Amino acid sequence: LTRGRATGTIRRMNEVAARAAGAAKSAGAGYADARAIEERWESIATKNGEIVGLDRTETIGVGVRALVDGAWGFAATSDLSNEKVDAAAREAVAIARASGRVQAAKTRLAEQEPFVARYETPYVVDAFRVSLDEKIRTLLKVDAALKAVKGVSISRASMTFREKRQFFASSAGAAIEQVIRWAGAGCAAMAVGKDDAQERSYPASFGGQHAAGGYEVVVGLRLLENAPRVGEEAVALLAAPQCPAATRDLVLGSSQVALQVHESCGHPVELDRVLGYEANYAGTSFLTLDRWKSGYRYGSPAVNIVADSLAPGGLGTFGFDDEGAPAQRWDLVREGVHKGYLTSRETAPLLGLGRSQGTMRASGYNRIPLVRMTNVSLEPGPDLTLDELIADTKDGVFMDVNRSWSIDQQRYNFQFVCEAGWEIKDGKRVGLVKNPSYQGITPEFWGSCDRVCGLSEWILWGVPNCGKGEPGQTMGTGHGAAPARFRGVKIGAAYADR
Amino acid sequence: MPIAEAEARRILERAIAASKADEAEAWLGGGMGALTRFAENTIHQNVLDRSLLLTVRAAFGKRTARAETNRLDDAGIAACVENAERLARKAPEDAGLLPILAGPASYPKIDAFDAATAASSPEARADAVKAVVDACAAAGAKAAGAYAVSDGSVGGYGEAGTIAFLNAKGVFCYHASTDASFTVTVAAGTGTGWAHAESLRAADLDPAALGRRALAKALASRETRDLAPGRYTVVLEAAAMAELVAWYLAGAFSAQGVEEGRSPIAGRLGERLGGENVTLTDDVAALCARPFDEEGMPTRRVVLIERGVQKGLFHDRKTAKKVGAEPTGHAPRQPSGWGPGPRAVVLAGGAGTADDLVKTVEKGVLVTRFWYTNSVDERQGLVTGMTRDGLFAIEKGEVAYAVKNMRFNESVIALLSRIERLGAPVRMFGALVPPAVVRDFQFSSGTKF
Numbered sequence: 001l002t003r004g005r006a007t008g009t010i011r012r013m014n015e016v017a018a019r020a021a022g023a024a025k026s027a028g029a030g031y032a033d034a035r036a037i038e039e040r041w042e043s044i045a046t047k048n049g050e051i052v053g054l055d056r057t058e059t060i061g062v063g064v065r066a067l068v069d070g071a072w073g074f075a076a077t078s079d080l081s082n083e084k085v086d087a088a089a090r091e092a093v094a095i096a097r098a099s100g101r102v103q104a105a106k107t108r109l110a111e112q113e114p115f116v117a118r119y120e121t122p123y124v125v126d127a128f129r130v131s132l133d134e135k136i137r138t139l140l141k142v143d144a145a146l147k148a149v150k151g152v153s154i155s156r157a158s159m160t161f162r163e164k165r166q167f168f169a170s171s172a173g174a175a176i177e178q179v180i181r182w183a184g185a186g187c188a189a190m191a192v193g194k195d196d197a198q199e200r201s202y203p204a205s206f207g208g209q210h211a212a213g214g215y216e217v218v219v220g221l222r223l224l225e226n227a228p229r230v231g232e233e234a235v236a237l238l239a240a241p242q243c244p245a246a247t248r249d250l251v252l253g254s255s256q257v258a259l260q261v262h263e264s265c266g267h268p269v270e271l272d273r274v275l276g277y278e279a280n281y282a283g284t285s286f287l288t289l290d291r292w293k294s295g296y297r298y299g300s301p302a303v304n305i306v307a308d309s310l311a312p313g314g315l316g317t318f319g320f321d322d323e324g325a326p327a328q329r330w331d332l333v334r335e336g337v338h339k340g341y342l343t344s345r346e347t348a349p350l351l352g353l354g355r356s357q358g359t360m361r362a363s364g365y366n367r368i369p370l371v372r373m374t375n376v377s378l379e380p381g382p383d384l385t386l387d388e389l390i391a392d393t394k395d396g397v398f399m400d401v402n403r404s405w406s407i408d409q410q411r412y413n414f415q416f417v418c419e420a421g422w423e424i425k426d427g428k429r430v431g432l433v434k435n436p437s438y439q440g441i442t443p444e445f446w447g448s449c450d451r452v453c454g455l456s457e458w459i460l461w462g463v464p465n466c467g468k469g470e471p472g473q474t475m476g477t478g479h480g481a482a483p484a485r486f487r488g489v490k491i492g493a494a495y496a497d498r
Numbered sequence: 499m500p501i502a503e504a505e506a507r508r509i510l511e512r513a514i515a516a517s518k519a520d521e522a523e524a525w526l527g528g529g530m531g532a533l534t535r536f537a538e539n540t541i542h543q544n545v546l547d548r549s550l551l552l553t554v555r556a557a558f559g560k561r562t563a564r565a566e567t568n569r570l571d572d573a574g575i576a577a578c579v580e581n582a583e584r585l586a587r588k589a590p591e592d593a594g595l596l597p598i599l600a601g602p603a604s605y606p607k608i609d610a611f612d613a614a615t616a617a618s619s620p621e622a623r624a625d626a627v628k629a630v631v632d633a634c635a636a637a638g639a640k641a642a643g644a645y646a647v648s649d650g651s652v653g654g655y656g657e658a659g660t661i662a663f664l665n666a667k668g669v670f671c672y673h674a675s676t677d678a679s680f681t682v683t684v685a686a687g688t689g690t691g692w693a694h695a696e697s698l699r700a701a702d703l704d705p706a707a708l709g710r711r712a713l714a715k716a717l718a719s720r721e722t723r724d725l726a727p728g729r730y731t732v733v734l735e736a737a738a739m740a741e742l743v744a745w746y747l748a749g750a751f752s753a754q755g756v757e758e759g760r761s762p763i764a765g766r767l768g769e770r771l772g773g774e775n776v777t778l779t780d781d782v783a784a785l786c787a788r789p790f791d792e793e794g795m796p797t798r799r800v801v802l803i804e805r806g807v808q809k810g811l812f813h814d815r816k817t818a819k820k821v822g823a824e825p826t827g828h829a830p831r832q833p834s835g836w837g838p839g840p841r842a843v844v845l846a847g848g849a850g851t852a853d854d855l856v857k858t859v860e861k862g863v864l865v866t867r868f869w870y871t872n873s874v875d876e877r878q879g880l881v882t883g884m885t886r887d888g889l890f891a892i893e894k895g896e897v898a899y900a901v902k903n904m905r906f907n908e909s910v911i912a913l914l915s916r917i918e919r920l921g922a923p924v925r926m927f928g929a930l931v932p933p934a935v936v937r938d939f940q941f942s943s944g945t946k947f
Contacts, residue, residue, distance in 0.1 A: 098620035192759035413945035
């Protein structure tokens, strides 16, 4: 956007959000809020030296949420004419009235100061101003470097950029403008044998690493420097022996720890799940309120997990959530004991909290905010490197970069498969193994965690594809993690008895 | 009412007319999506969205790119076309890019639109939910669920899909449809039960009956026993079977996956993959699905497995040209990294419900549905997942007692040789799939509930 157009758009979008919230209030809502959002995405993907996707998406729209006598309604429209915005607001109120026909309990909201504020993701280089030539050239070089490795059958590289301009207004007087920028990139090589196909990704799977910021996020990943190793490991995996089925000590790379945190801590501390709001789809949680009250032991004393929407560079970093609550940091697990949840204005009072912790997030203008992970991170341990952790391990397996993930609906039983594993004997990596997998039960697994690497190994990873809600929403979440060790874990079970 | 054919065509024509590229094609998708969601016997979320999305692909010679917008005024359309062309000019040449489809093509008329469903009101949905909630509350149970209706091509994650397509050579196609589904999960103490139904018509749904089924399962699951990991004869209800067949097995028949060696059937073309009772097709007519693909090609019925033997593959024009086959009308938007894929999966079955199949099993396990399934190993067809909301031991042809949920690790190809019996196909998750009796199904670990 040019400055002139942006100024006009900003004024207009602010008006749309305020108009929608006001129209819903006039139509009978006790409380209403609205998010007017202008969004643009750019994605570029290569495969085997060719562009297989060069896409630009631009959307605009407003979603209005109305609370009428303790019941919710929501409507969204992409037509921002006054007439259609007013109609959407009236529809939200009418839907809320229909919701009132089935109300075992009325919704009450925690107090929230109506902030008038602006937040913008800090960035160095505006990714949308970097030339397409530069981006394509970079990706094709990475793709070529992967394909140059003898034995690589499929090479892939990709970049994704998002810029979201959101204007939040509430009937209580909040007016918050936020500009959120995300950038991500990654690459992968697949080697295909007669009966086997093995893939290695860098720096992680799901399209690589994703963070809040500008093009500097992509430059910092050093895709080209890492491409030859990624290709060589994919080829080497074809000839590697199968990961054994056994009980072993397990060392996980930091991106896999991040996903483990996401699935086995981030989701079960979502308070809407705990309260049964997601029982029909995403599921419930083993971290029930009675356990929380009694100081439930979630993991070993080495395990400290925080929610932190203030952390620089995360996909869960913002100024305010989608209910207008400010960004915050608090404990979820401290020295292994379960301490907190992710809350909203609707759920916070149930914990005795006077205010929401600000975790309500919507995937776009046409979806309602849900309790979502912000940045849910495992804190680094005392100074310890991955090499030192492996040197300290007598008989184990090191697994790195996720390939497959699955966990039950209360978040107890999980199974993860990683792209590559290395057996550890007497403190040394002694050989590559393919198809490394592990299974566990969440509190037992985190209870077996005895070492977490230090800050030098800690990375704030971005998970861009977290699904939740009906209708479905995809959200980006952040997870800081360092490599960690878990004692006596069941490995190899995904392929056992085959 | 979804966007009418004439109006859809006008929008697409404006996009094509605005294009200065050598070639262009455009898609229009979206529509109305409404969903009434309940939990803890309360409607807690209740949403409506009306959005359309226009996508334009521009090509200059072998250079191509796409752009999307939901601003359908003249300025919005012009900006979208300009974005596509600006990107396309910068794109490197794609040697494999084909010219857009030359018409004319003809498409079967598939009646998939139900005006009553498109007009479904939040009050009517609330009343249907109320009947389910009241019955559960009377039994001391809690109901959660979703009653969803949509018209146009609104996907589960908000993806717009395609209602209409037009290219610069005049190929135009349009498909109006509605969808309705009712899903309910009931909790009775620690027991849970689930039921789901879907149709083009909301009137086909029977929420009260679904509520009763889920409640009965929840009540029967209040006390559970442990099940040892191992191989069991299982009755997979249609929901469990549909995940394995529609989400994992059918994708193996992409010509591109086979050519690249990623598919579990690579190197096994023409071979026997399963028993005589396995016939797998892709048939848009059977599911009243859109009769054209993202290139504007008419979608043909494809026999993937006939009486256990591999027969056909999904082809787009690119994969078809490579091996001298005919395109089947299963193309994604071009260019694509992953190639053609399933559109309307149908696994042929026999007669009877899952309850009828239980009567045929001496000793086994009844699986209501799976949860969090995921591919473990694409080449091996290996899939994992958990059971959820109703897992029962079967003894002497009857449900004997509830057992705690289990994790499975199974190959969707290997499983085809172990299907003992199939019931009547049911529309489930956009596919038509029967419940099945499968022997030696592998459960590898258990959980706490």
